[in-house]
Amino acid sequence: MMWRLIAWFFFVVLLSKATEAQNNSSKTYRNFPIILSLQFHSLSFPFKDLKTNFKNAGFGLGTEIALGSKHSWAQQFQLLWYRNKQAGNGFIVYTQSSWRPTIVSNIYTELKTGFGLTYNYRPVASFQQINGNWESAGHRGKWLFTVPVGISLGYNKYSDHTYMAPFVTYQILANANYAKSVPVITNSLLQIGTRIHLSNHK
Amino acid sequence: MKFLIGILVFFMLLSGCSKYTQETNTIQCSFSGSINNSYSKKDTIEKLMHNYMQQGIPGLVIAIYTPSSGYWGSAMGFAKIETQTPMELCHLQYLQSISKTYLATLILKLHEEGKINLDDPITKYLPEKFIKYIDNANTMSVRNLLNHTSGMPDYLESPSYITFVLQHPYHFFTSDEFLSYIENKKQQFTPGSKFEYSNTNYHVLALIADSLGGNHDDLIRQKILSPLGLYNSFYRNIKGNHNLVNSYMDRFSTGIVENVSQLQQESISCAKGDDGIIATPFDAINFLKSLMEGNILSDSSLAQMKTWVNDEHGNPIYGLGLYHVMFSGIEGYGHGGAGAGAASGLYYFPEKNIYVFLGTNIGTLVDGPIVEKVIELKLKVLDLILHD
Numbered sequence: 001m002m003w004r005l006i007a008w009f010f011f012v013v014l015l016s017k018a019t020e021a022q023n024n025s026s027k028t029y030r031n032f033p034i035i036l037s038l039q040f041h042s043l044s045f046p047f048k049d050l051k052t053n054f055k056n057a058g059f060g061l062g063t064e065i066a067l068g069s070k071h072s073w074a075q076q077f078q079l080l081w082y083r084n085k086q087a088g089n090g091f092i093v094y095t096q097s098s099w100r101p102t103i104v105s106n107i108y109t110e111l112k113t114g115f116g117l118t119y120n121y122r123p124v125a126s127f128q129q130i131n132g133n134w135e136s137a138g139h140r141g142k143w144l145f146t147v148p149v150g151i152s153l154g155y156n157k158y159s160d161h162t163y164m165a166p167f168v169t170y171q172i173l174a175n176a177n178y179a180k181s182v183p184v185i186t187n188s189l190l191q192i193g194t195r196i197h198l199s200n201h202k
Numbered sequence: 203m204k205f206l207i208g209i210l211v212f213f214m215l216l217s218g219c220s221k222y223t224q225e226t227n228t229i230q231c232s233f234s235g236s237i238n239n240s241y242s243k244k245d246t247i248e249k250l251m252h253n254y255m256q257q258g259i260p261g262l263v264i265a266i267y268t269p270s271s272g273y274w275g276s277a278m279g280f281a282k283i284e285t286q287t288p289m290e291l292c293h294l295q296y297l298q299s300i301s302k303t304y305l306a307t308l309i310l311k312l313h314e315e316g317k318i319n320l321d322d323p324i325t326k327y328l329p330e331k332f333i334k335y336i337d338n339a340n341t342m343s344v345r346n347l348l349n350h351t352s353g354m355p356d357y358l359e360s361p362s363y364i365t366f367v368l369q370h371p372y373h374f375f376t377s378d379e380f381l382s383y384i385e386n387k388k389q390q391f392t393p394g395s396k397f398e399y400s401n402t403n404y405h406v407l408a409l410i411a412d413s414l415g416g417n418h419d420d421l422i423r424q425k426i427l428s429p430l431g432l433y434n435s436f437y438r439n440i441k442g443n444h445n446l447v448n449s450y451m452d453r454f455s456t457g458i459v460e461n462v463s464q465l466q467q468e469s470i471s472c473a474k475g476d477d478g479i480i481a482t483p484f485d486a487i488n489f490l491k492s493l494m495e496g497n498i499l500s501d502s503s504l505a506q507m508k509t510w511v512n513d514e515h516g517n518p519i520y521g522l523g524l525y526h527v528m529f530s531g532i533e534g535y536g537h538g539g540a541g542a543g544a545a546s547g548l549y550y551f552p553e554k555n556i557y558v559f560l561g562t563n564i565g566t567l568v569d570g571p572i573v574e575k576v577i578e579l580k581l582k583v584l585d586l587i588l589h590d
Contacts, residue, residue, distance in 0.1 A: 043369040045362035052369060085222050087369050122453060124224050126460040127283050129258045134283050142454040180455040181569035185365060 029071045029158070030197045033165070035062035037193025041082035041090075044188050046172045053170075053190040058082030060191065064098070074098045076112065082189070088123040088141060092116060092173070094148050102156075110152035110169070118146045118175050118187075144175040150191075165195040224371070226463040228282040229444045233275075233291035235484060241266070241274035247586055248276050254579040255279050258457050258572040260450045260563050261289035264583060265483035267491060267557040275483055281563065282448040284461065294434065294446040294480045295561035296470060298539025300548045301479040302404050304422055304437070306348055306523020307493060309407055310503040311425050317414050320345040320506070320522075327410040335381035336406070338389040344410065346393045347403040348522040349511050353390040356400035357383035367542070371465035375472045380405055397511045397519050401476040408475030418475065430492050435481035438471055446480055447563040449543025455570030462565065466543035477541070483559045486548050490536060491557055494550050508535065529584040540566040545573075547580060554588055 037060040042052035062078035080092045094116020102108045121141035128137040154167030169191040178185040251262060255278045265275035277289040312318045318327060324347060325333055325340045333339045336354060346352035357363055360383040366373070384402055391398070411418035422437045440446060449466035450459040470478055481489070492498050499507070510518030510526045518526040527534045527549060536549030545566035548559050560580055566573045 044365050048362045049366055049369065084369075086371055120454075122458075122460050123222055124460050124462075126458045127450075128458045129256070132256045134260075134280070134286075137458045140458060142456060179453065179568045179570065181567070182364070186361070 029066060031065045032063050033195040033197040035060070035064065035076065035078065035193060035195050037062075037078075037080070037169075037191045039080055039082050040190040041084050042188050043084065043087035043185070045186055046188060053188060056082060056084040056087075060193070064195070067097070072100050072102075074100060076114075078116075080189070084123070086123055088121045088139070090118055090120045090141065092118045092146060092148075094146060096148060096150065100154075106156045106158070108154050108156060110150070110154060110167070112152070113147070113149045116146045116148060118144045118173065120144055120175070120178075142177075144177055146176075147174045148172070148189075149174075150189075159197075160199070162199040163197050165197065166192075167194065168192050224461045224464040225282070225284055226446070226448060226467060227444045228285070228287050228293070228446065228448050230287050231290050231292040231445055235273070235291070237291075238272040238274050241271050243586060244274060244276070247583060248278075250579070250582055250586065251276060251278050254575055257575045258459070259576060259579070260459060261447060262576075262579075263289060263291060263293070263295060263483050263559070263561045265291065265487055265559040266587060267484075267487050269555055273484060273487075275559075283450070283459075284448070289447065289563070291483055292434075292445060294436070294440075294443060294482060295486070295546055295559075295563075296447075296449070296466065296539070296541055296544035297479040297481055297486060297546050297548070297561075298477055298541045298544060299401075300486065300537040300539045300546055301437070301473075301477050302475070303493070303523045303537045303548070304426060304479055304489070305404055305407055305411070305418070305475040306507065307426055307498055308411060308418065308422055309344065309348060310499050310507065310522065312411065312414055312421075314500060314503055318344060318410070320348070324406065324410060327413055328406060329409070329413055332377065332381060332406070332409055335378075335385045337384075337387065341389070342393050344407070345522070347407050347410075349520050350397055350399050350403055351394050351511055352400070352403055353393055353396070353398065354400050354402050354406070355384045355387040355390060356402055357381070357405070358401045360384075367465070367469065371462070372468050374468060377405065377409060377474065380474075397513055399520075404476035405474050411475075426489070426498065430489065430498070432481065432485045432489060434485045435479060435489065438473070438478045440470055440478075440480050441467055443480070445482075447544070449541075449563050449565065451543050451565040451568055452570040452572050453568060455568065457571045459564060459572065462543040466541060466565070469542060477539070483561060486546075486559045486561075487557045490548055490550055494535070494552075494557075529581070530588050532588045542567050545576060549584075551588060556587060558584065558587060 039058040040053050041056040058081045060080035064074045064076040067073040076096045083089050096112040096114030098112035100110045121139045126137045127134045150169045150171035152167050152169040156165045171189040173187040261279035263277040275291045279289050281287045281289045281293045321343050323340050324342050342352040363383045408418045415421045427435050448463045451462045507522045513519040524535045534549040534551040539546040543565040546561040
């Protein structure tokens with residue numbers, strides 16, 4: 001499954017490079033769109049347990065700024081919250097550099113990576129011994145250094161007015177320092193969302 | 203925009219307020235057996251236990267038998283923190299991998315009955331539908347599985363297994379699912395050339411026992427637990443047993459524990475051969491005592507169990523379901539056990555003729571400051587017990 005997905009992605013990217021067409025993005029692309037997304041979180045190994053990627057919903061808010069004039073590179077900033085009853089809720093703040101080649105017409109692919117922080121709550125109430133007594137520590141969690149790597153498929157319908165650019169993304173998050181004997185643990189996110197480019201016209 | 207950020211912050215705050223719980227019922231009980239309260243090392247051991255209980259260990263039990271002093275044991279801390287239920291000697295402890303000693307004993311019983319030859323390839327006994335998961339299965343003998351020299355990969359070492367268990371704490375794994383974690387993985391070495399501990403070895407042994415006798419669960423009860431009168435020992439059918447301790451895990455290695463009792467119970471219920479026994483401390487001791495005194499197996503079978511393979515330094519390490527250990531320079535036989543929410547150790551020291559059981563309801567599979575204290579305490583207690 002994993003190799004099929006990776007092969008699919010690179011096939012699409014190669015296709016995009018072969019057929020990259022002129023577009024009017026440079027005329028209409030605007031920095032700092034609002035990125036809204038619905039998240040499905042899973043504590044899972046990459047491309048495993050994909051069924052869980054349709055559970056554990058959350059949502060995210062972000063923006064981006066183009067790197068260069070062609071807008072095929074962008075730097076994104078995201079704040080996500082997810083609910084995961086069994087593995088613990090959490091929120092993630094991260095930035096990613098995104099390479100976004102166009103395939104055909106307004107359809108584009110995206111490959112992105114960056115870094116950030118995840119705060120992973122415990123799924124159940126916890127306890128800590130202080131001076132010999134057990135005291136509640138609630139759902140207190142832990143900050144984990146996060147490296148998110150994602151692939152996306154999206155649609156850009158450029159316009160001088162406010163326009164939406166919907167996308168679907170699969171992200172793998174490598175979270176460091178989960179536990180002493182688990183130095184790195186992987187999570188995954190299925191994200192469905194849209195970039196909302198607000199109109200220039202006041 | 204402020205509204206959207208406000209909603210996000212609201213949900214982030216809500217994240218810490220879930221009512222999801224993993225607690226199970228653990229009742230208060232009182233130990234009705236007789237123990238020797240004048241055991242000479244009682245006070246020093248209990249003082250040591252007390253000191254360590256102040257350092258974040260939820261609950262702890264220690265039990266000892268020597269022919270001269272008889273039975274002695276002590277329990278401290280909580281069997282369940284949430285209800286402040288004190289840990290007692292009557293509570294059932296998770297034996298975790300000590301279960302391998304029970305399964306090895308069963309396999310040797312079947313060998314004595316002429317139902318299995320230890321040096322036959324496992325493909326002679328293992329159903330075809332399971333053989334397909336194992337690389338070079340025809341090169342592995344039953345003995346290779348018993349003493350961890352088969353080269354079969356350990357499903358527990360698979361990162362995707364660990365993440366799946368954490369994401370699905372109530373999932374009941376089938377044998378096909380367990381073995382799928384080693385499917386497409388190469389045999390790690392030529393059988394017999396090396397010792398490498400693998401839980402999969404014992405899972406496959408349980409499947410072999412199933413193919414020989416119908417159901418290895420029943421065989422363990424019929425051939426080991428019942429004849430020895432181990433009525434406070436249970437194999438796999440553990441749910442709903444209210445004498446069973448709650449289990450805790452230091453998920454992030456920060457010295458904070460959370461209740462993982464349902465995850466623990468589910469993982470023990472679906473384990474086969476490599477785990478699955480719960481017992482009171484004295485039942486565990488009585489099992490090992492019966493085994494060592496020749497009340498379960500013949501002398502010849504017991505000698506095979508104590509035929510050690512060596513580690514990479516040339517030191518004896520493992521027999522058939524038994525570890526060869528050295529604590530404080532004293533030789534011992536037995537097994538340790540580590541799980542998500544519990545840990546234990548069961549050893550016999552022939553030179554001193556002492557049997558020792560140690561059990562705790564904090565998991566030691568995830569390392570951390572509390573687990574380090576448990577290991578430290580174990581070594582100090584054994585040192586105290588073994589030296590005058």
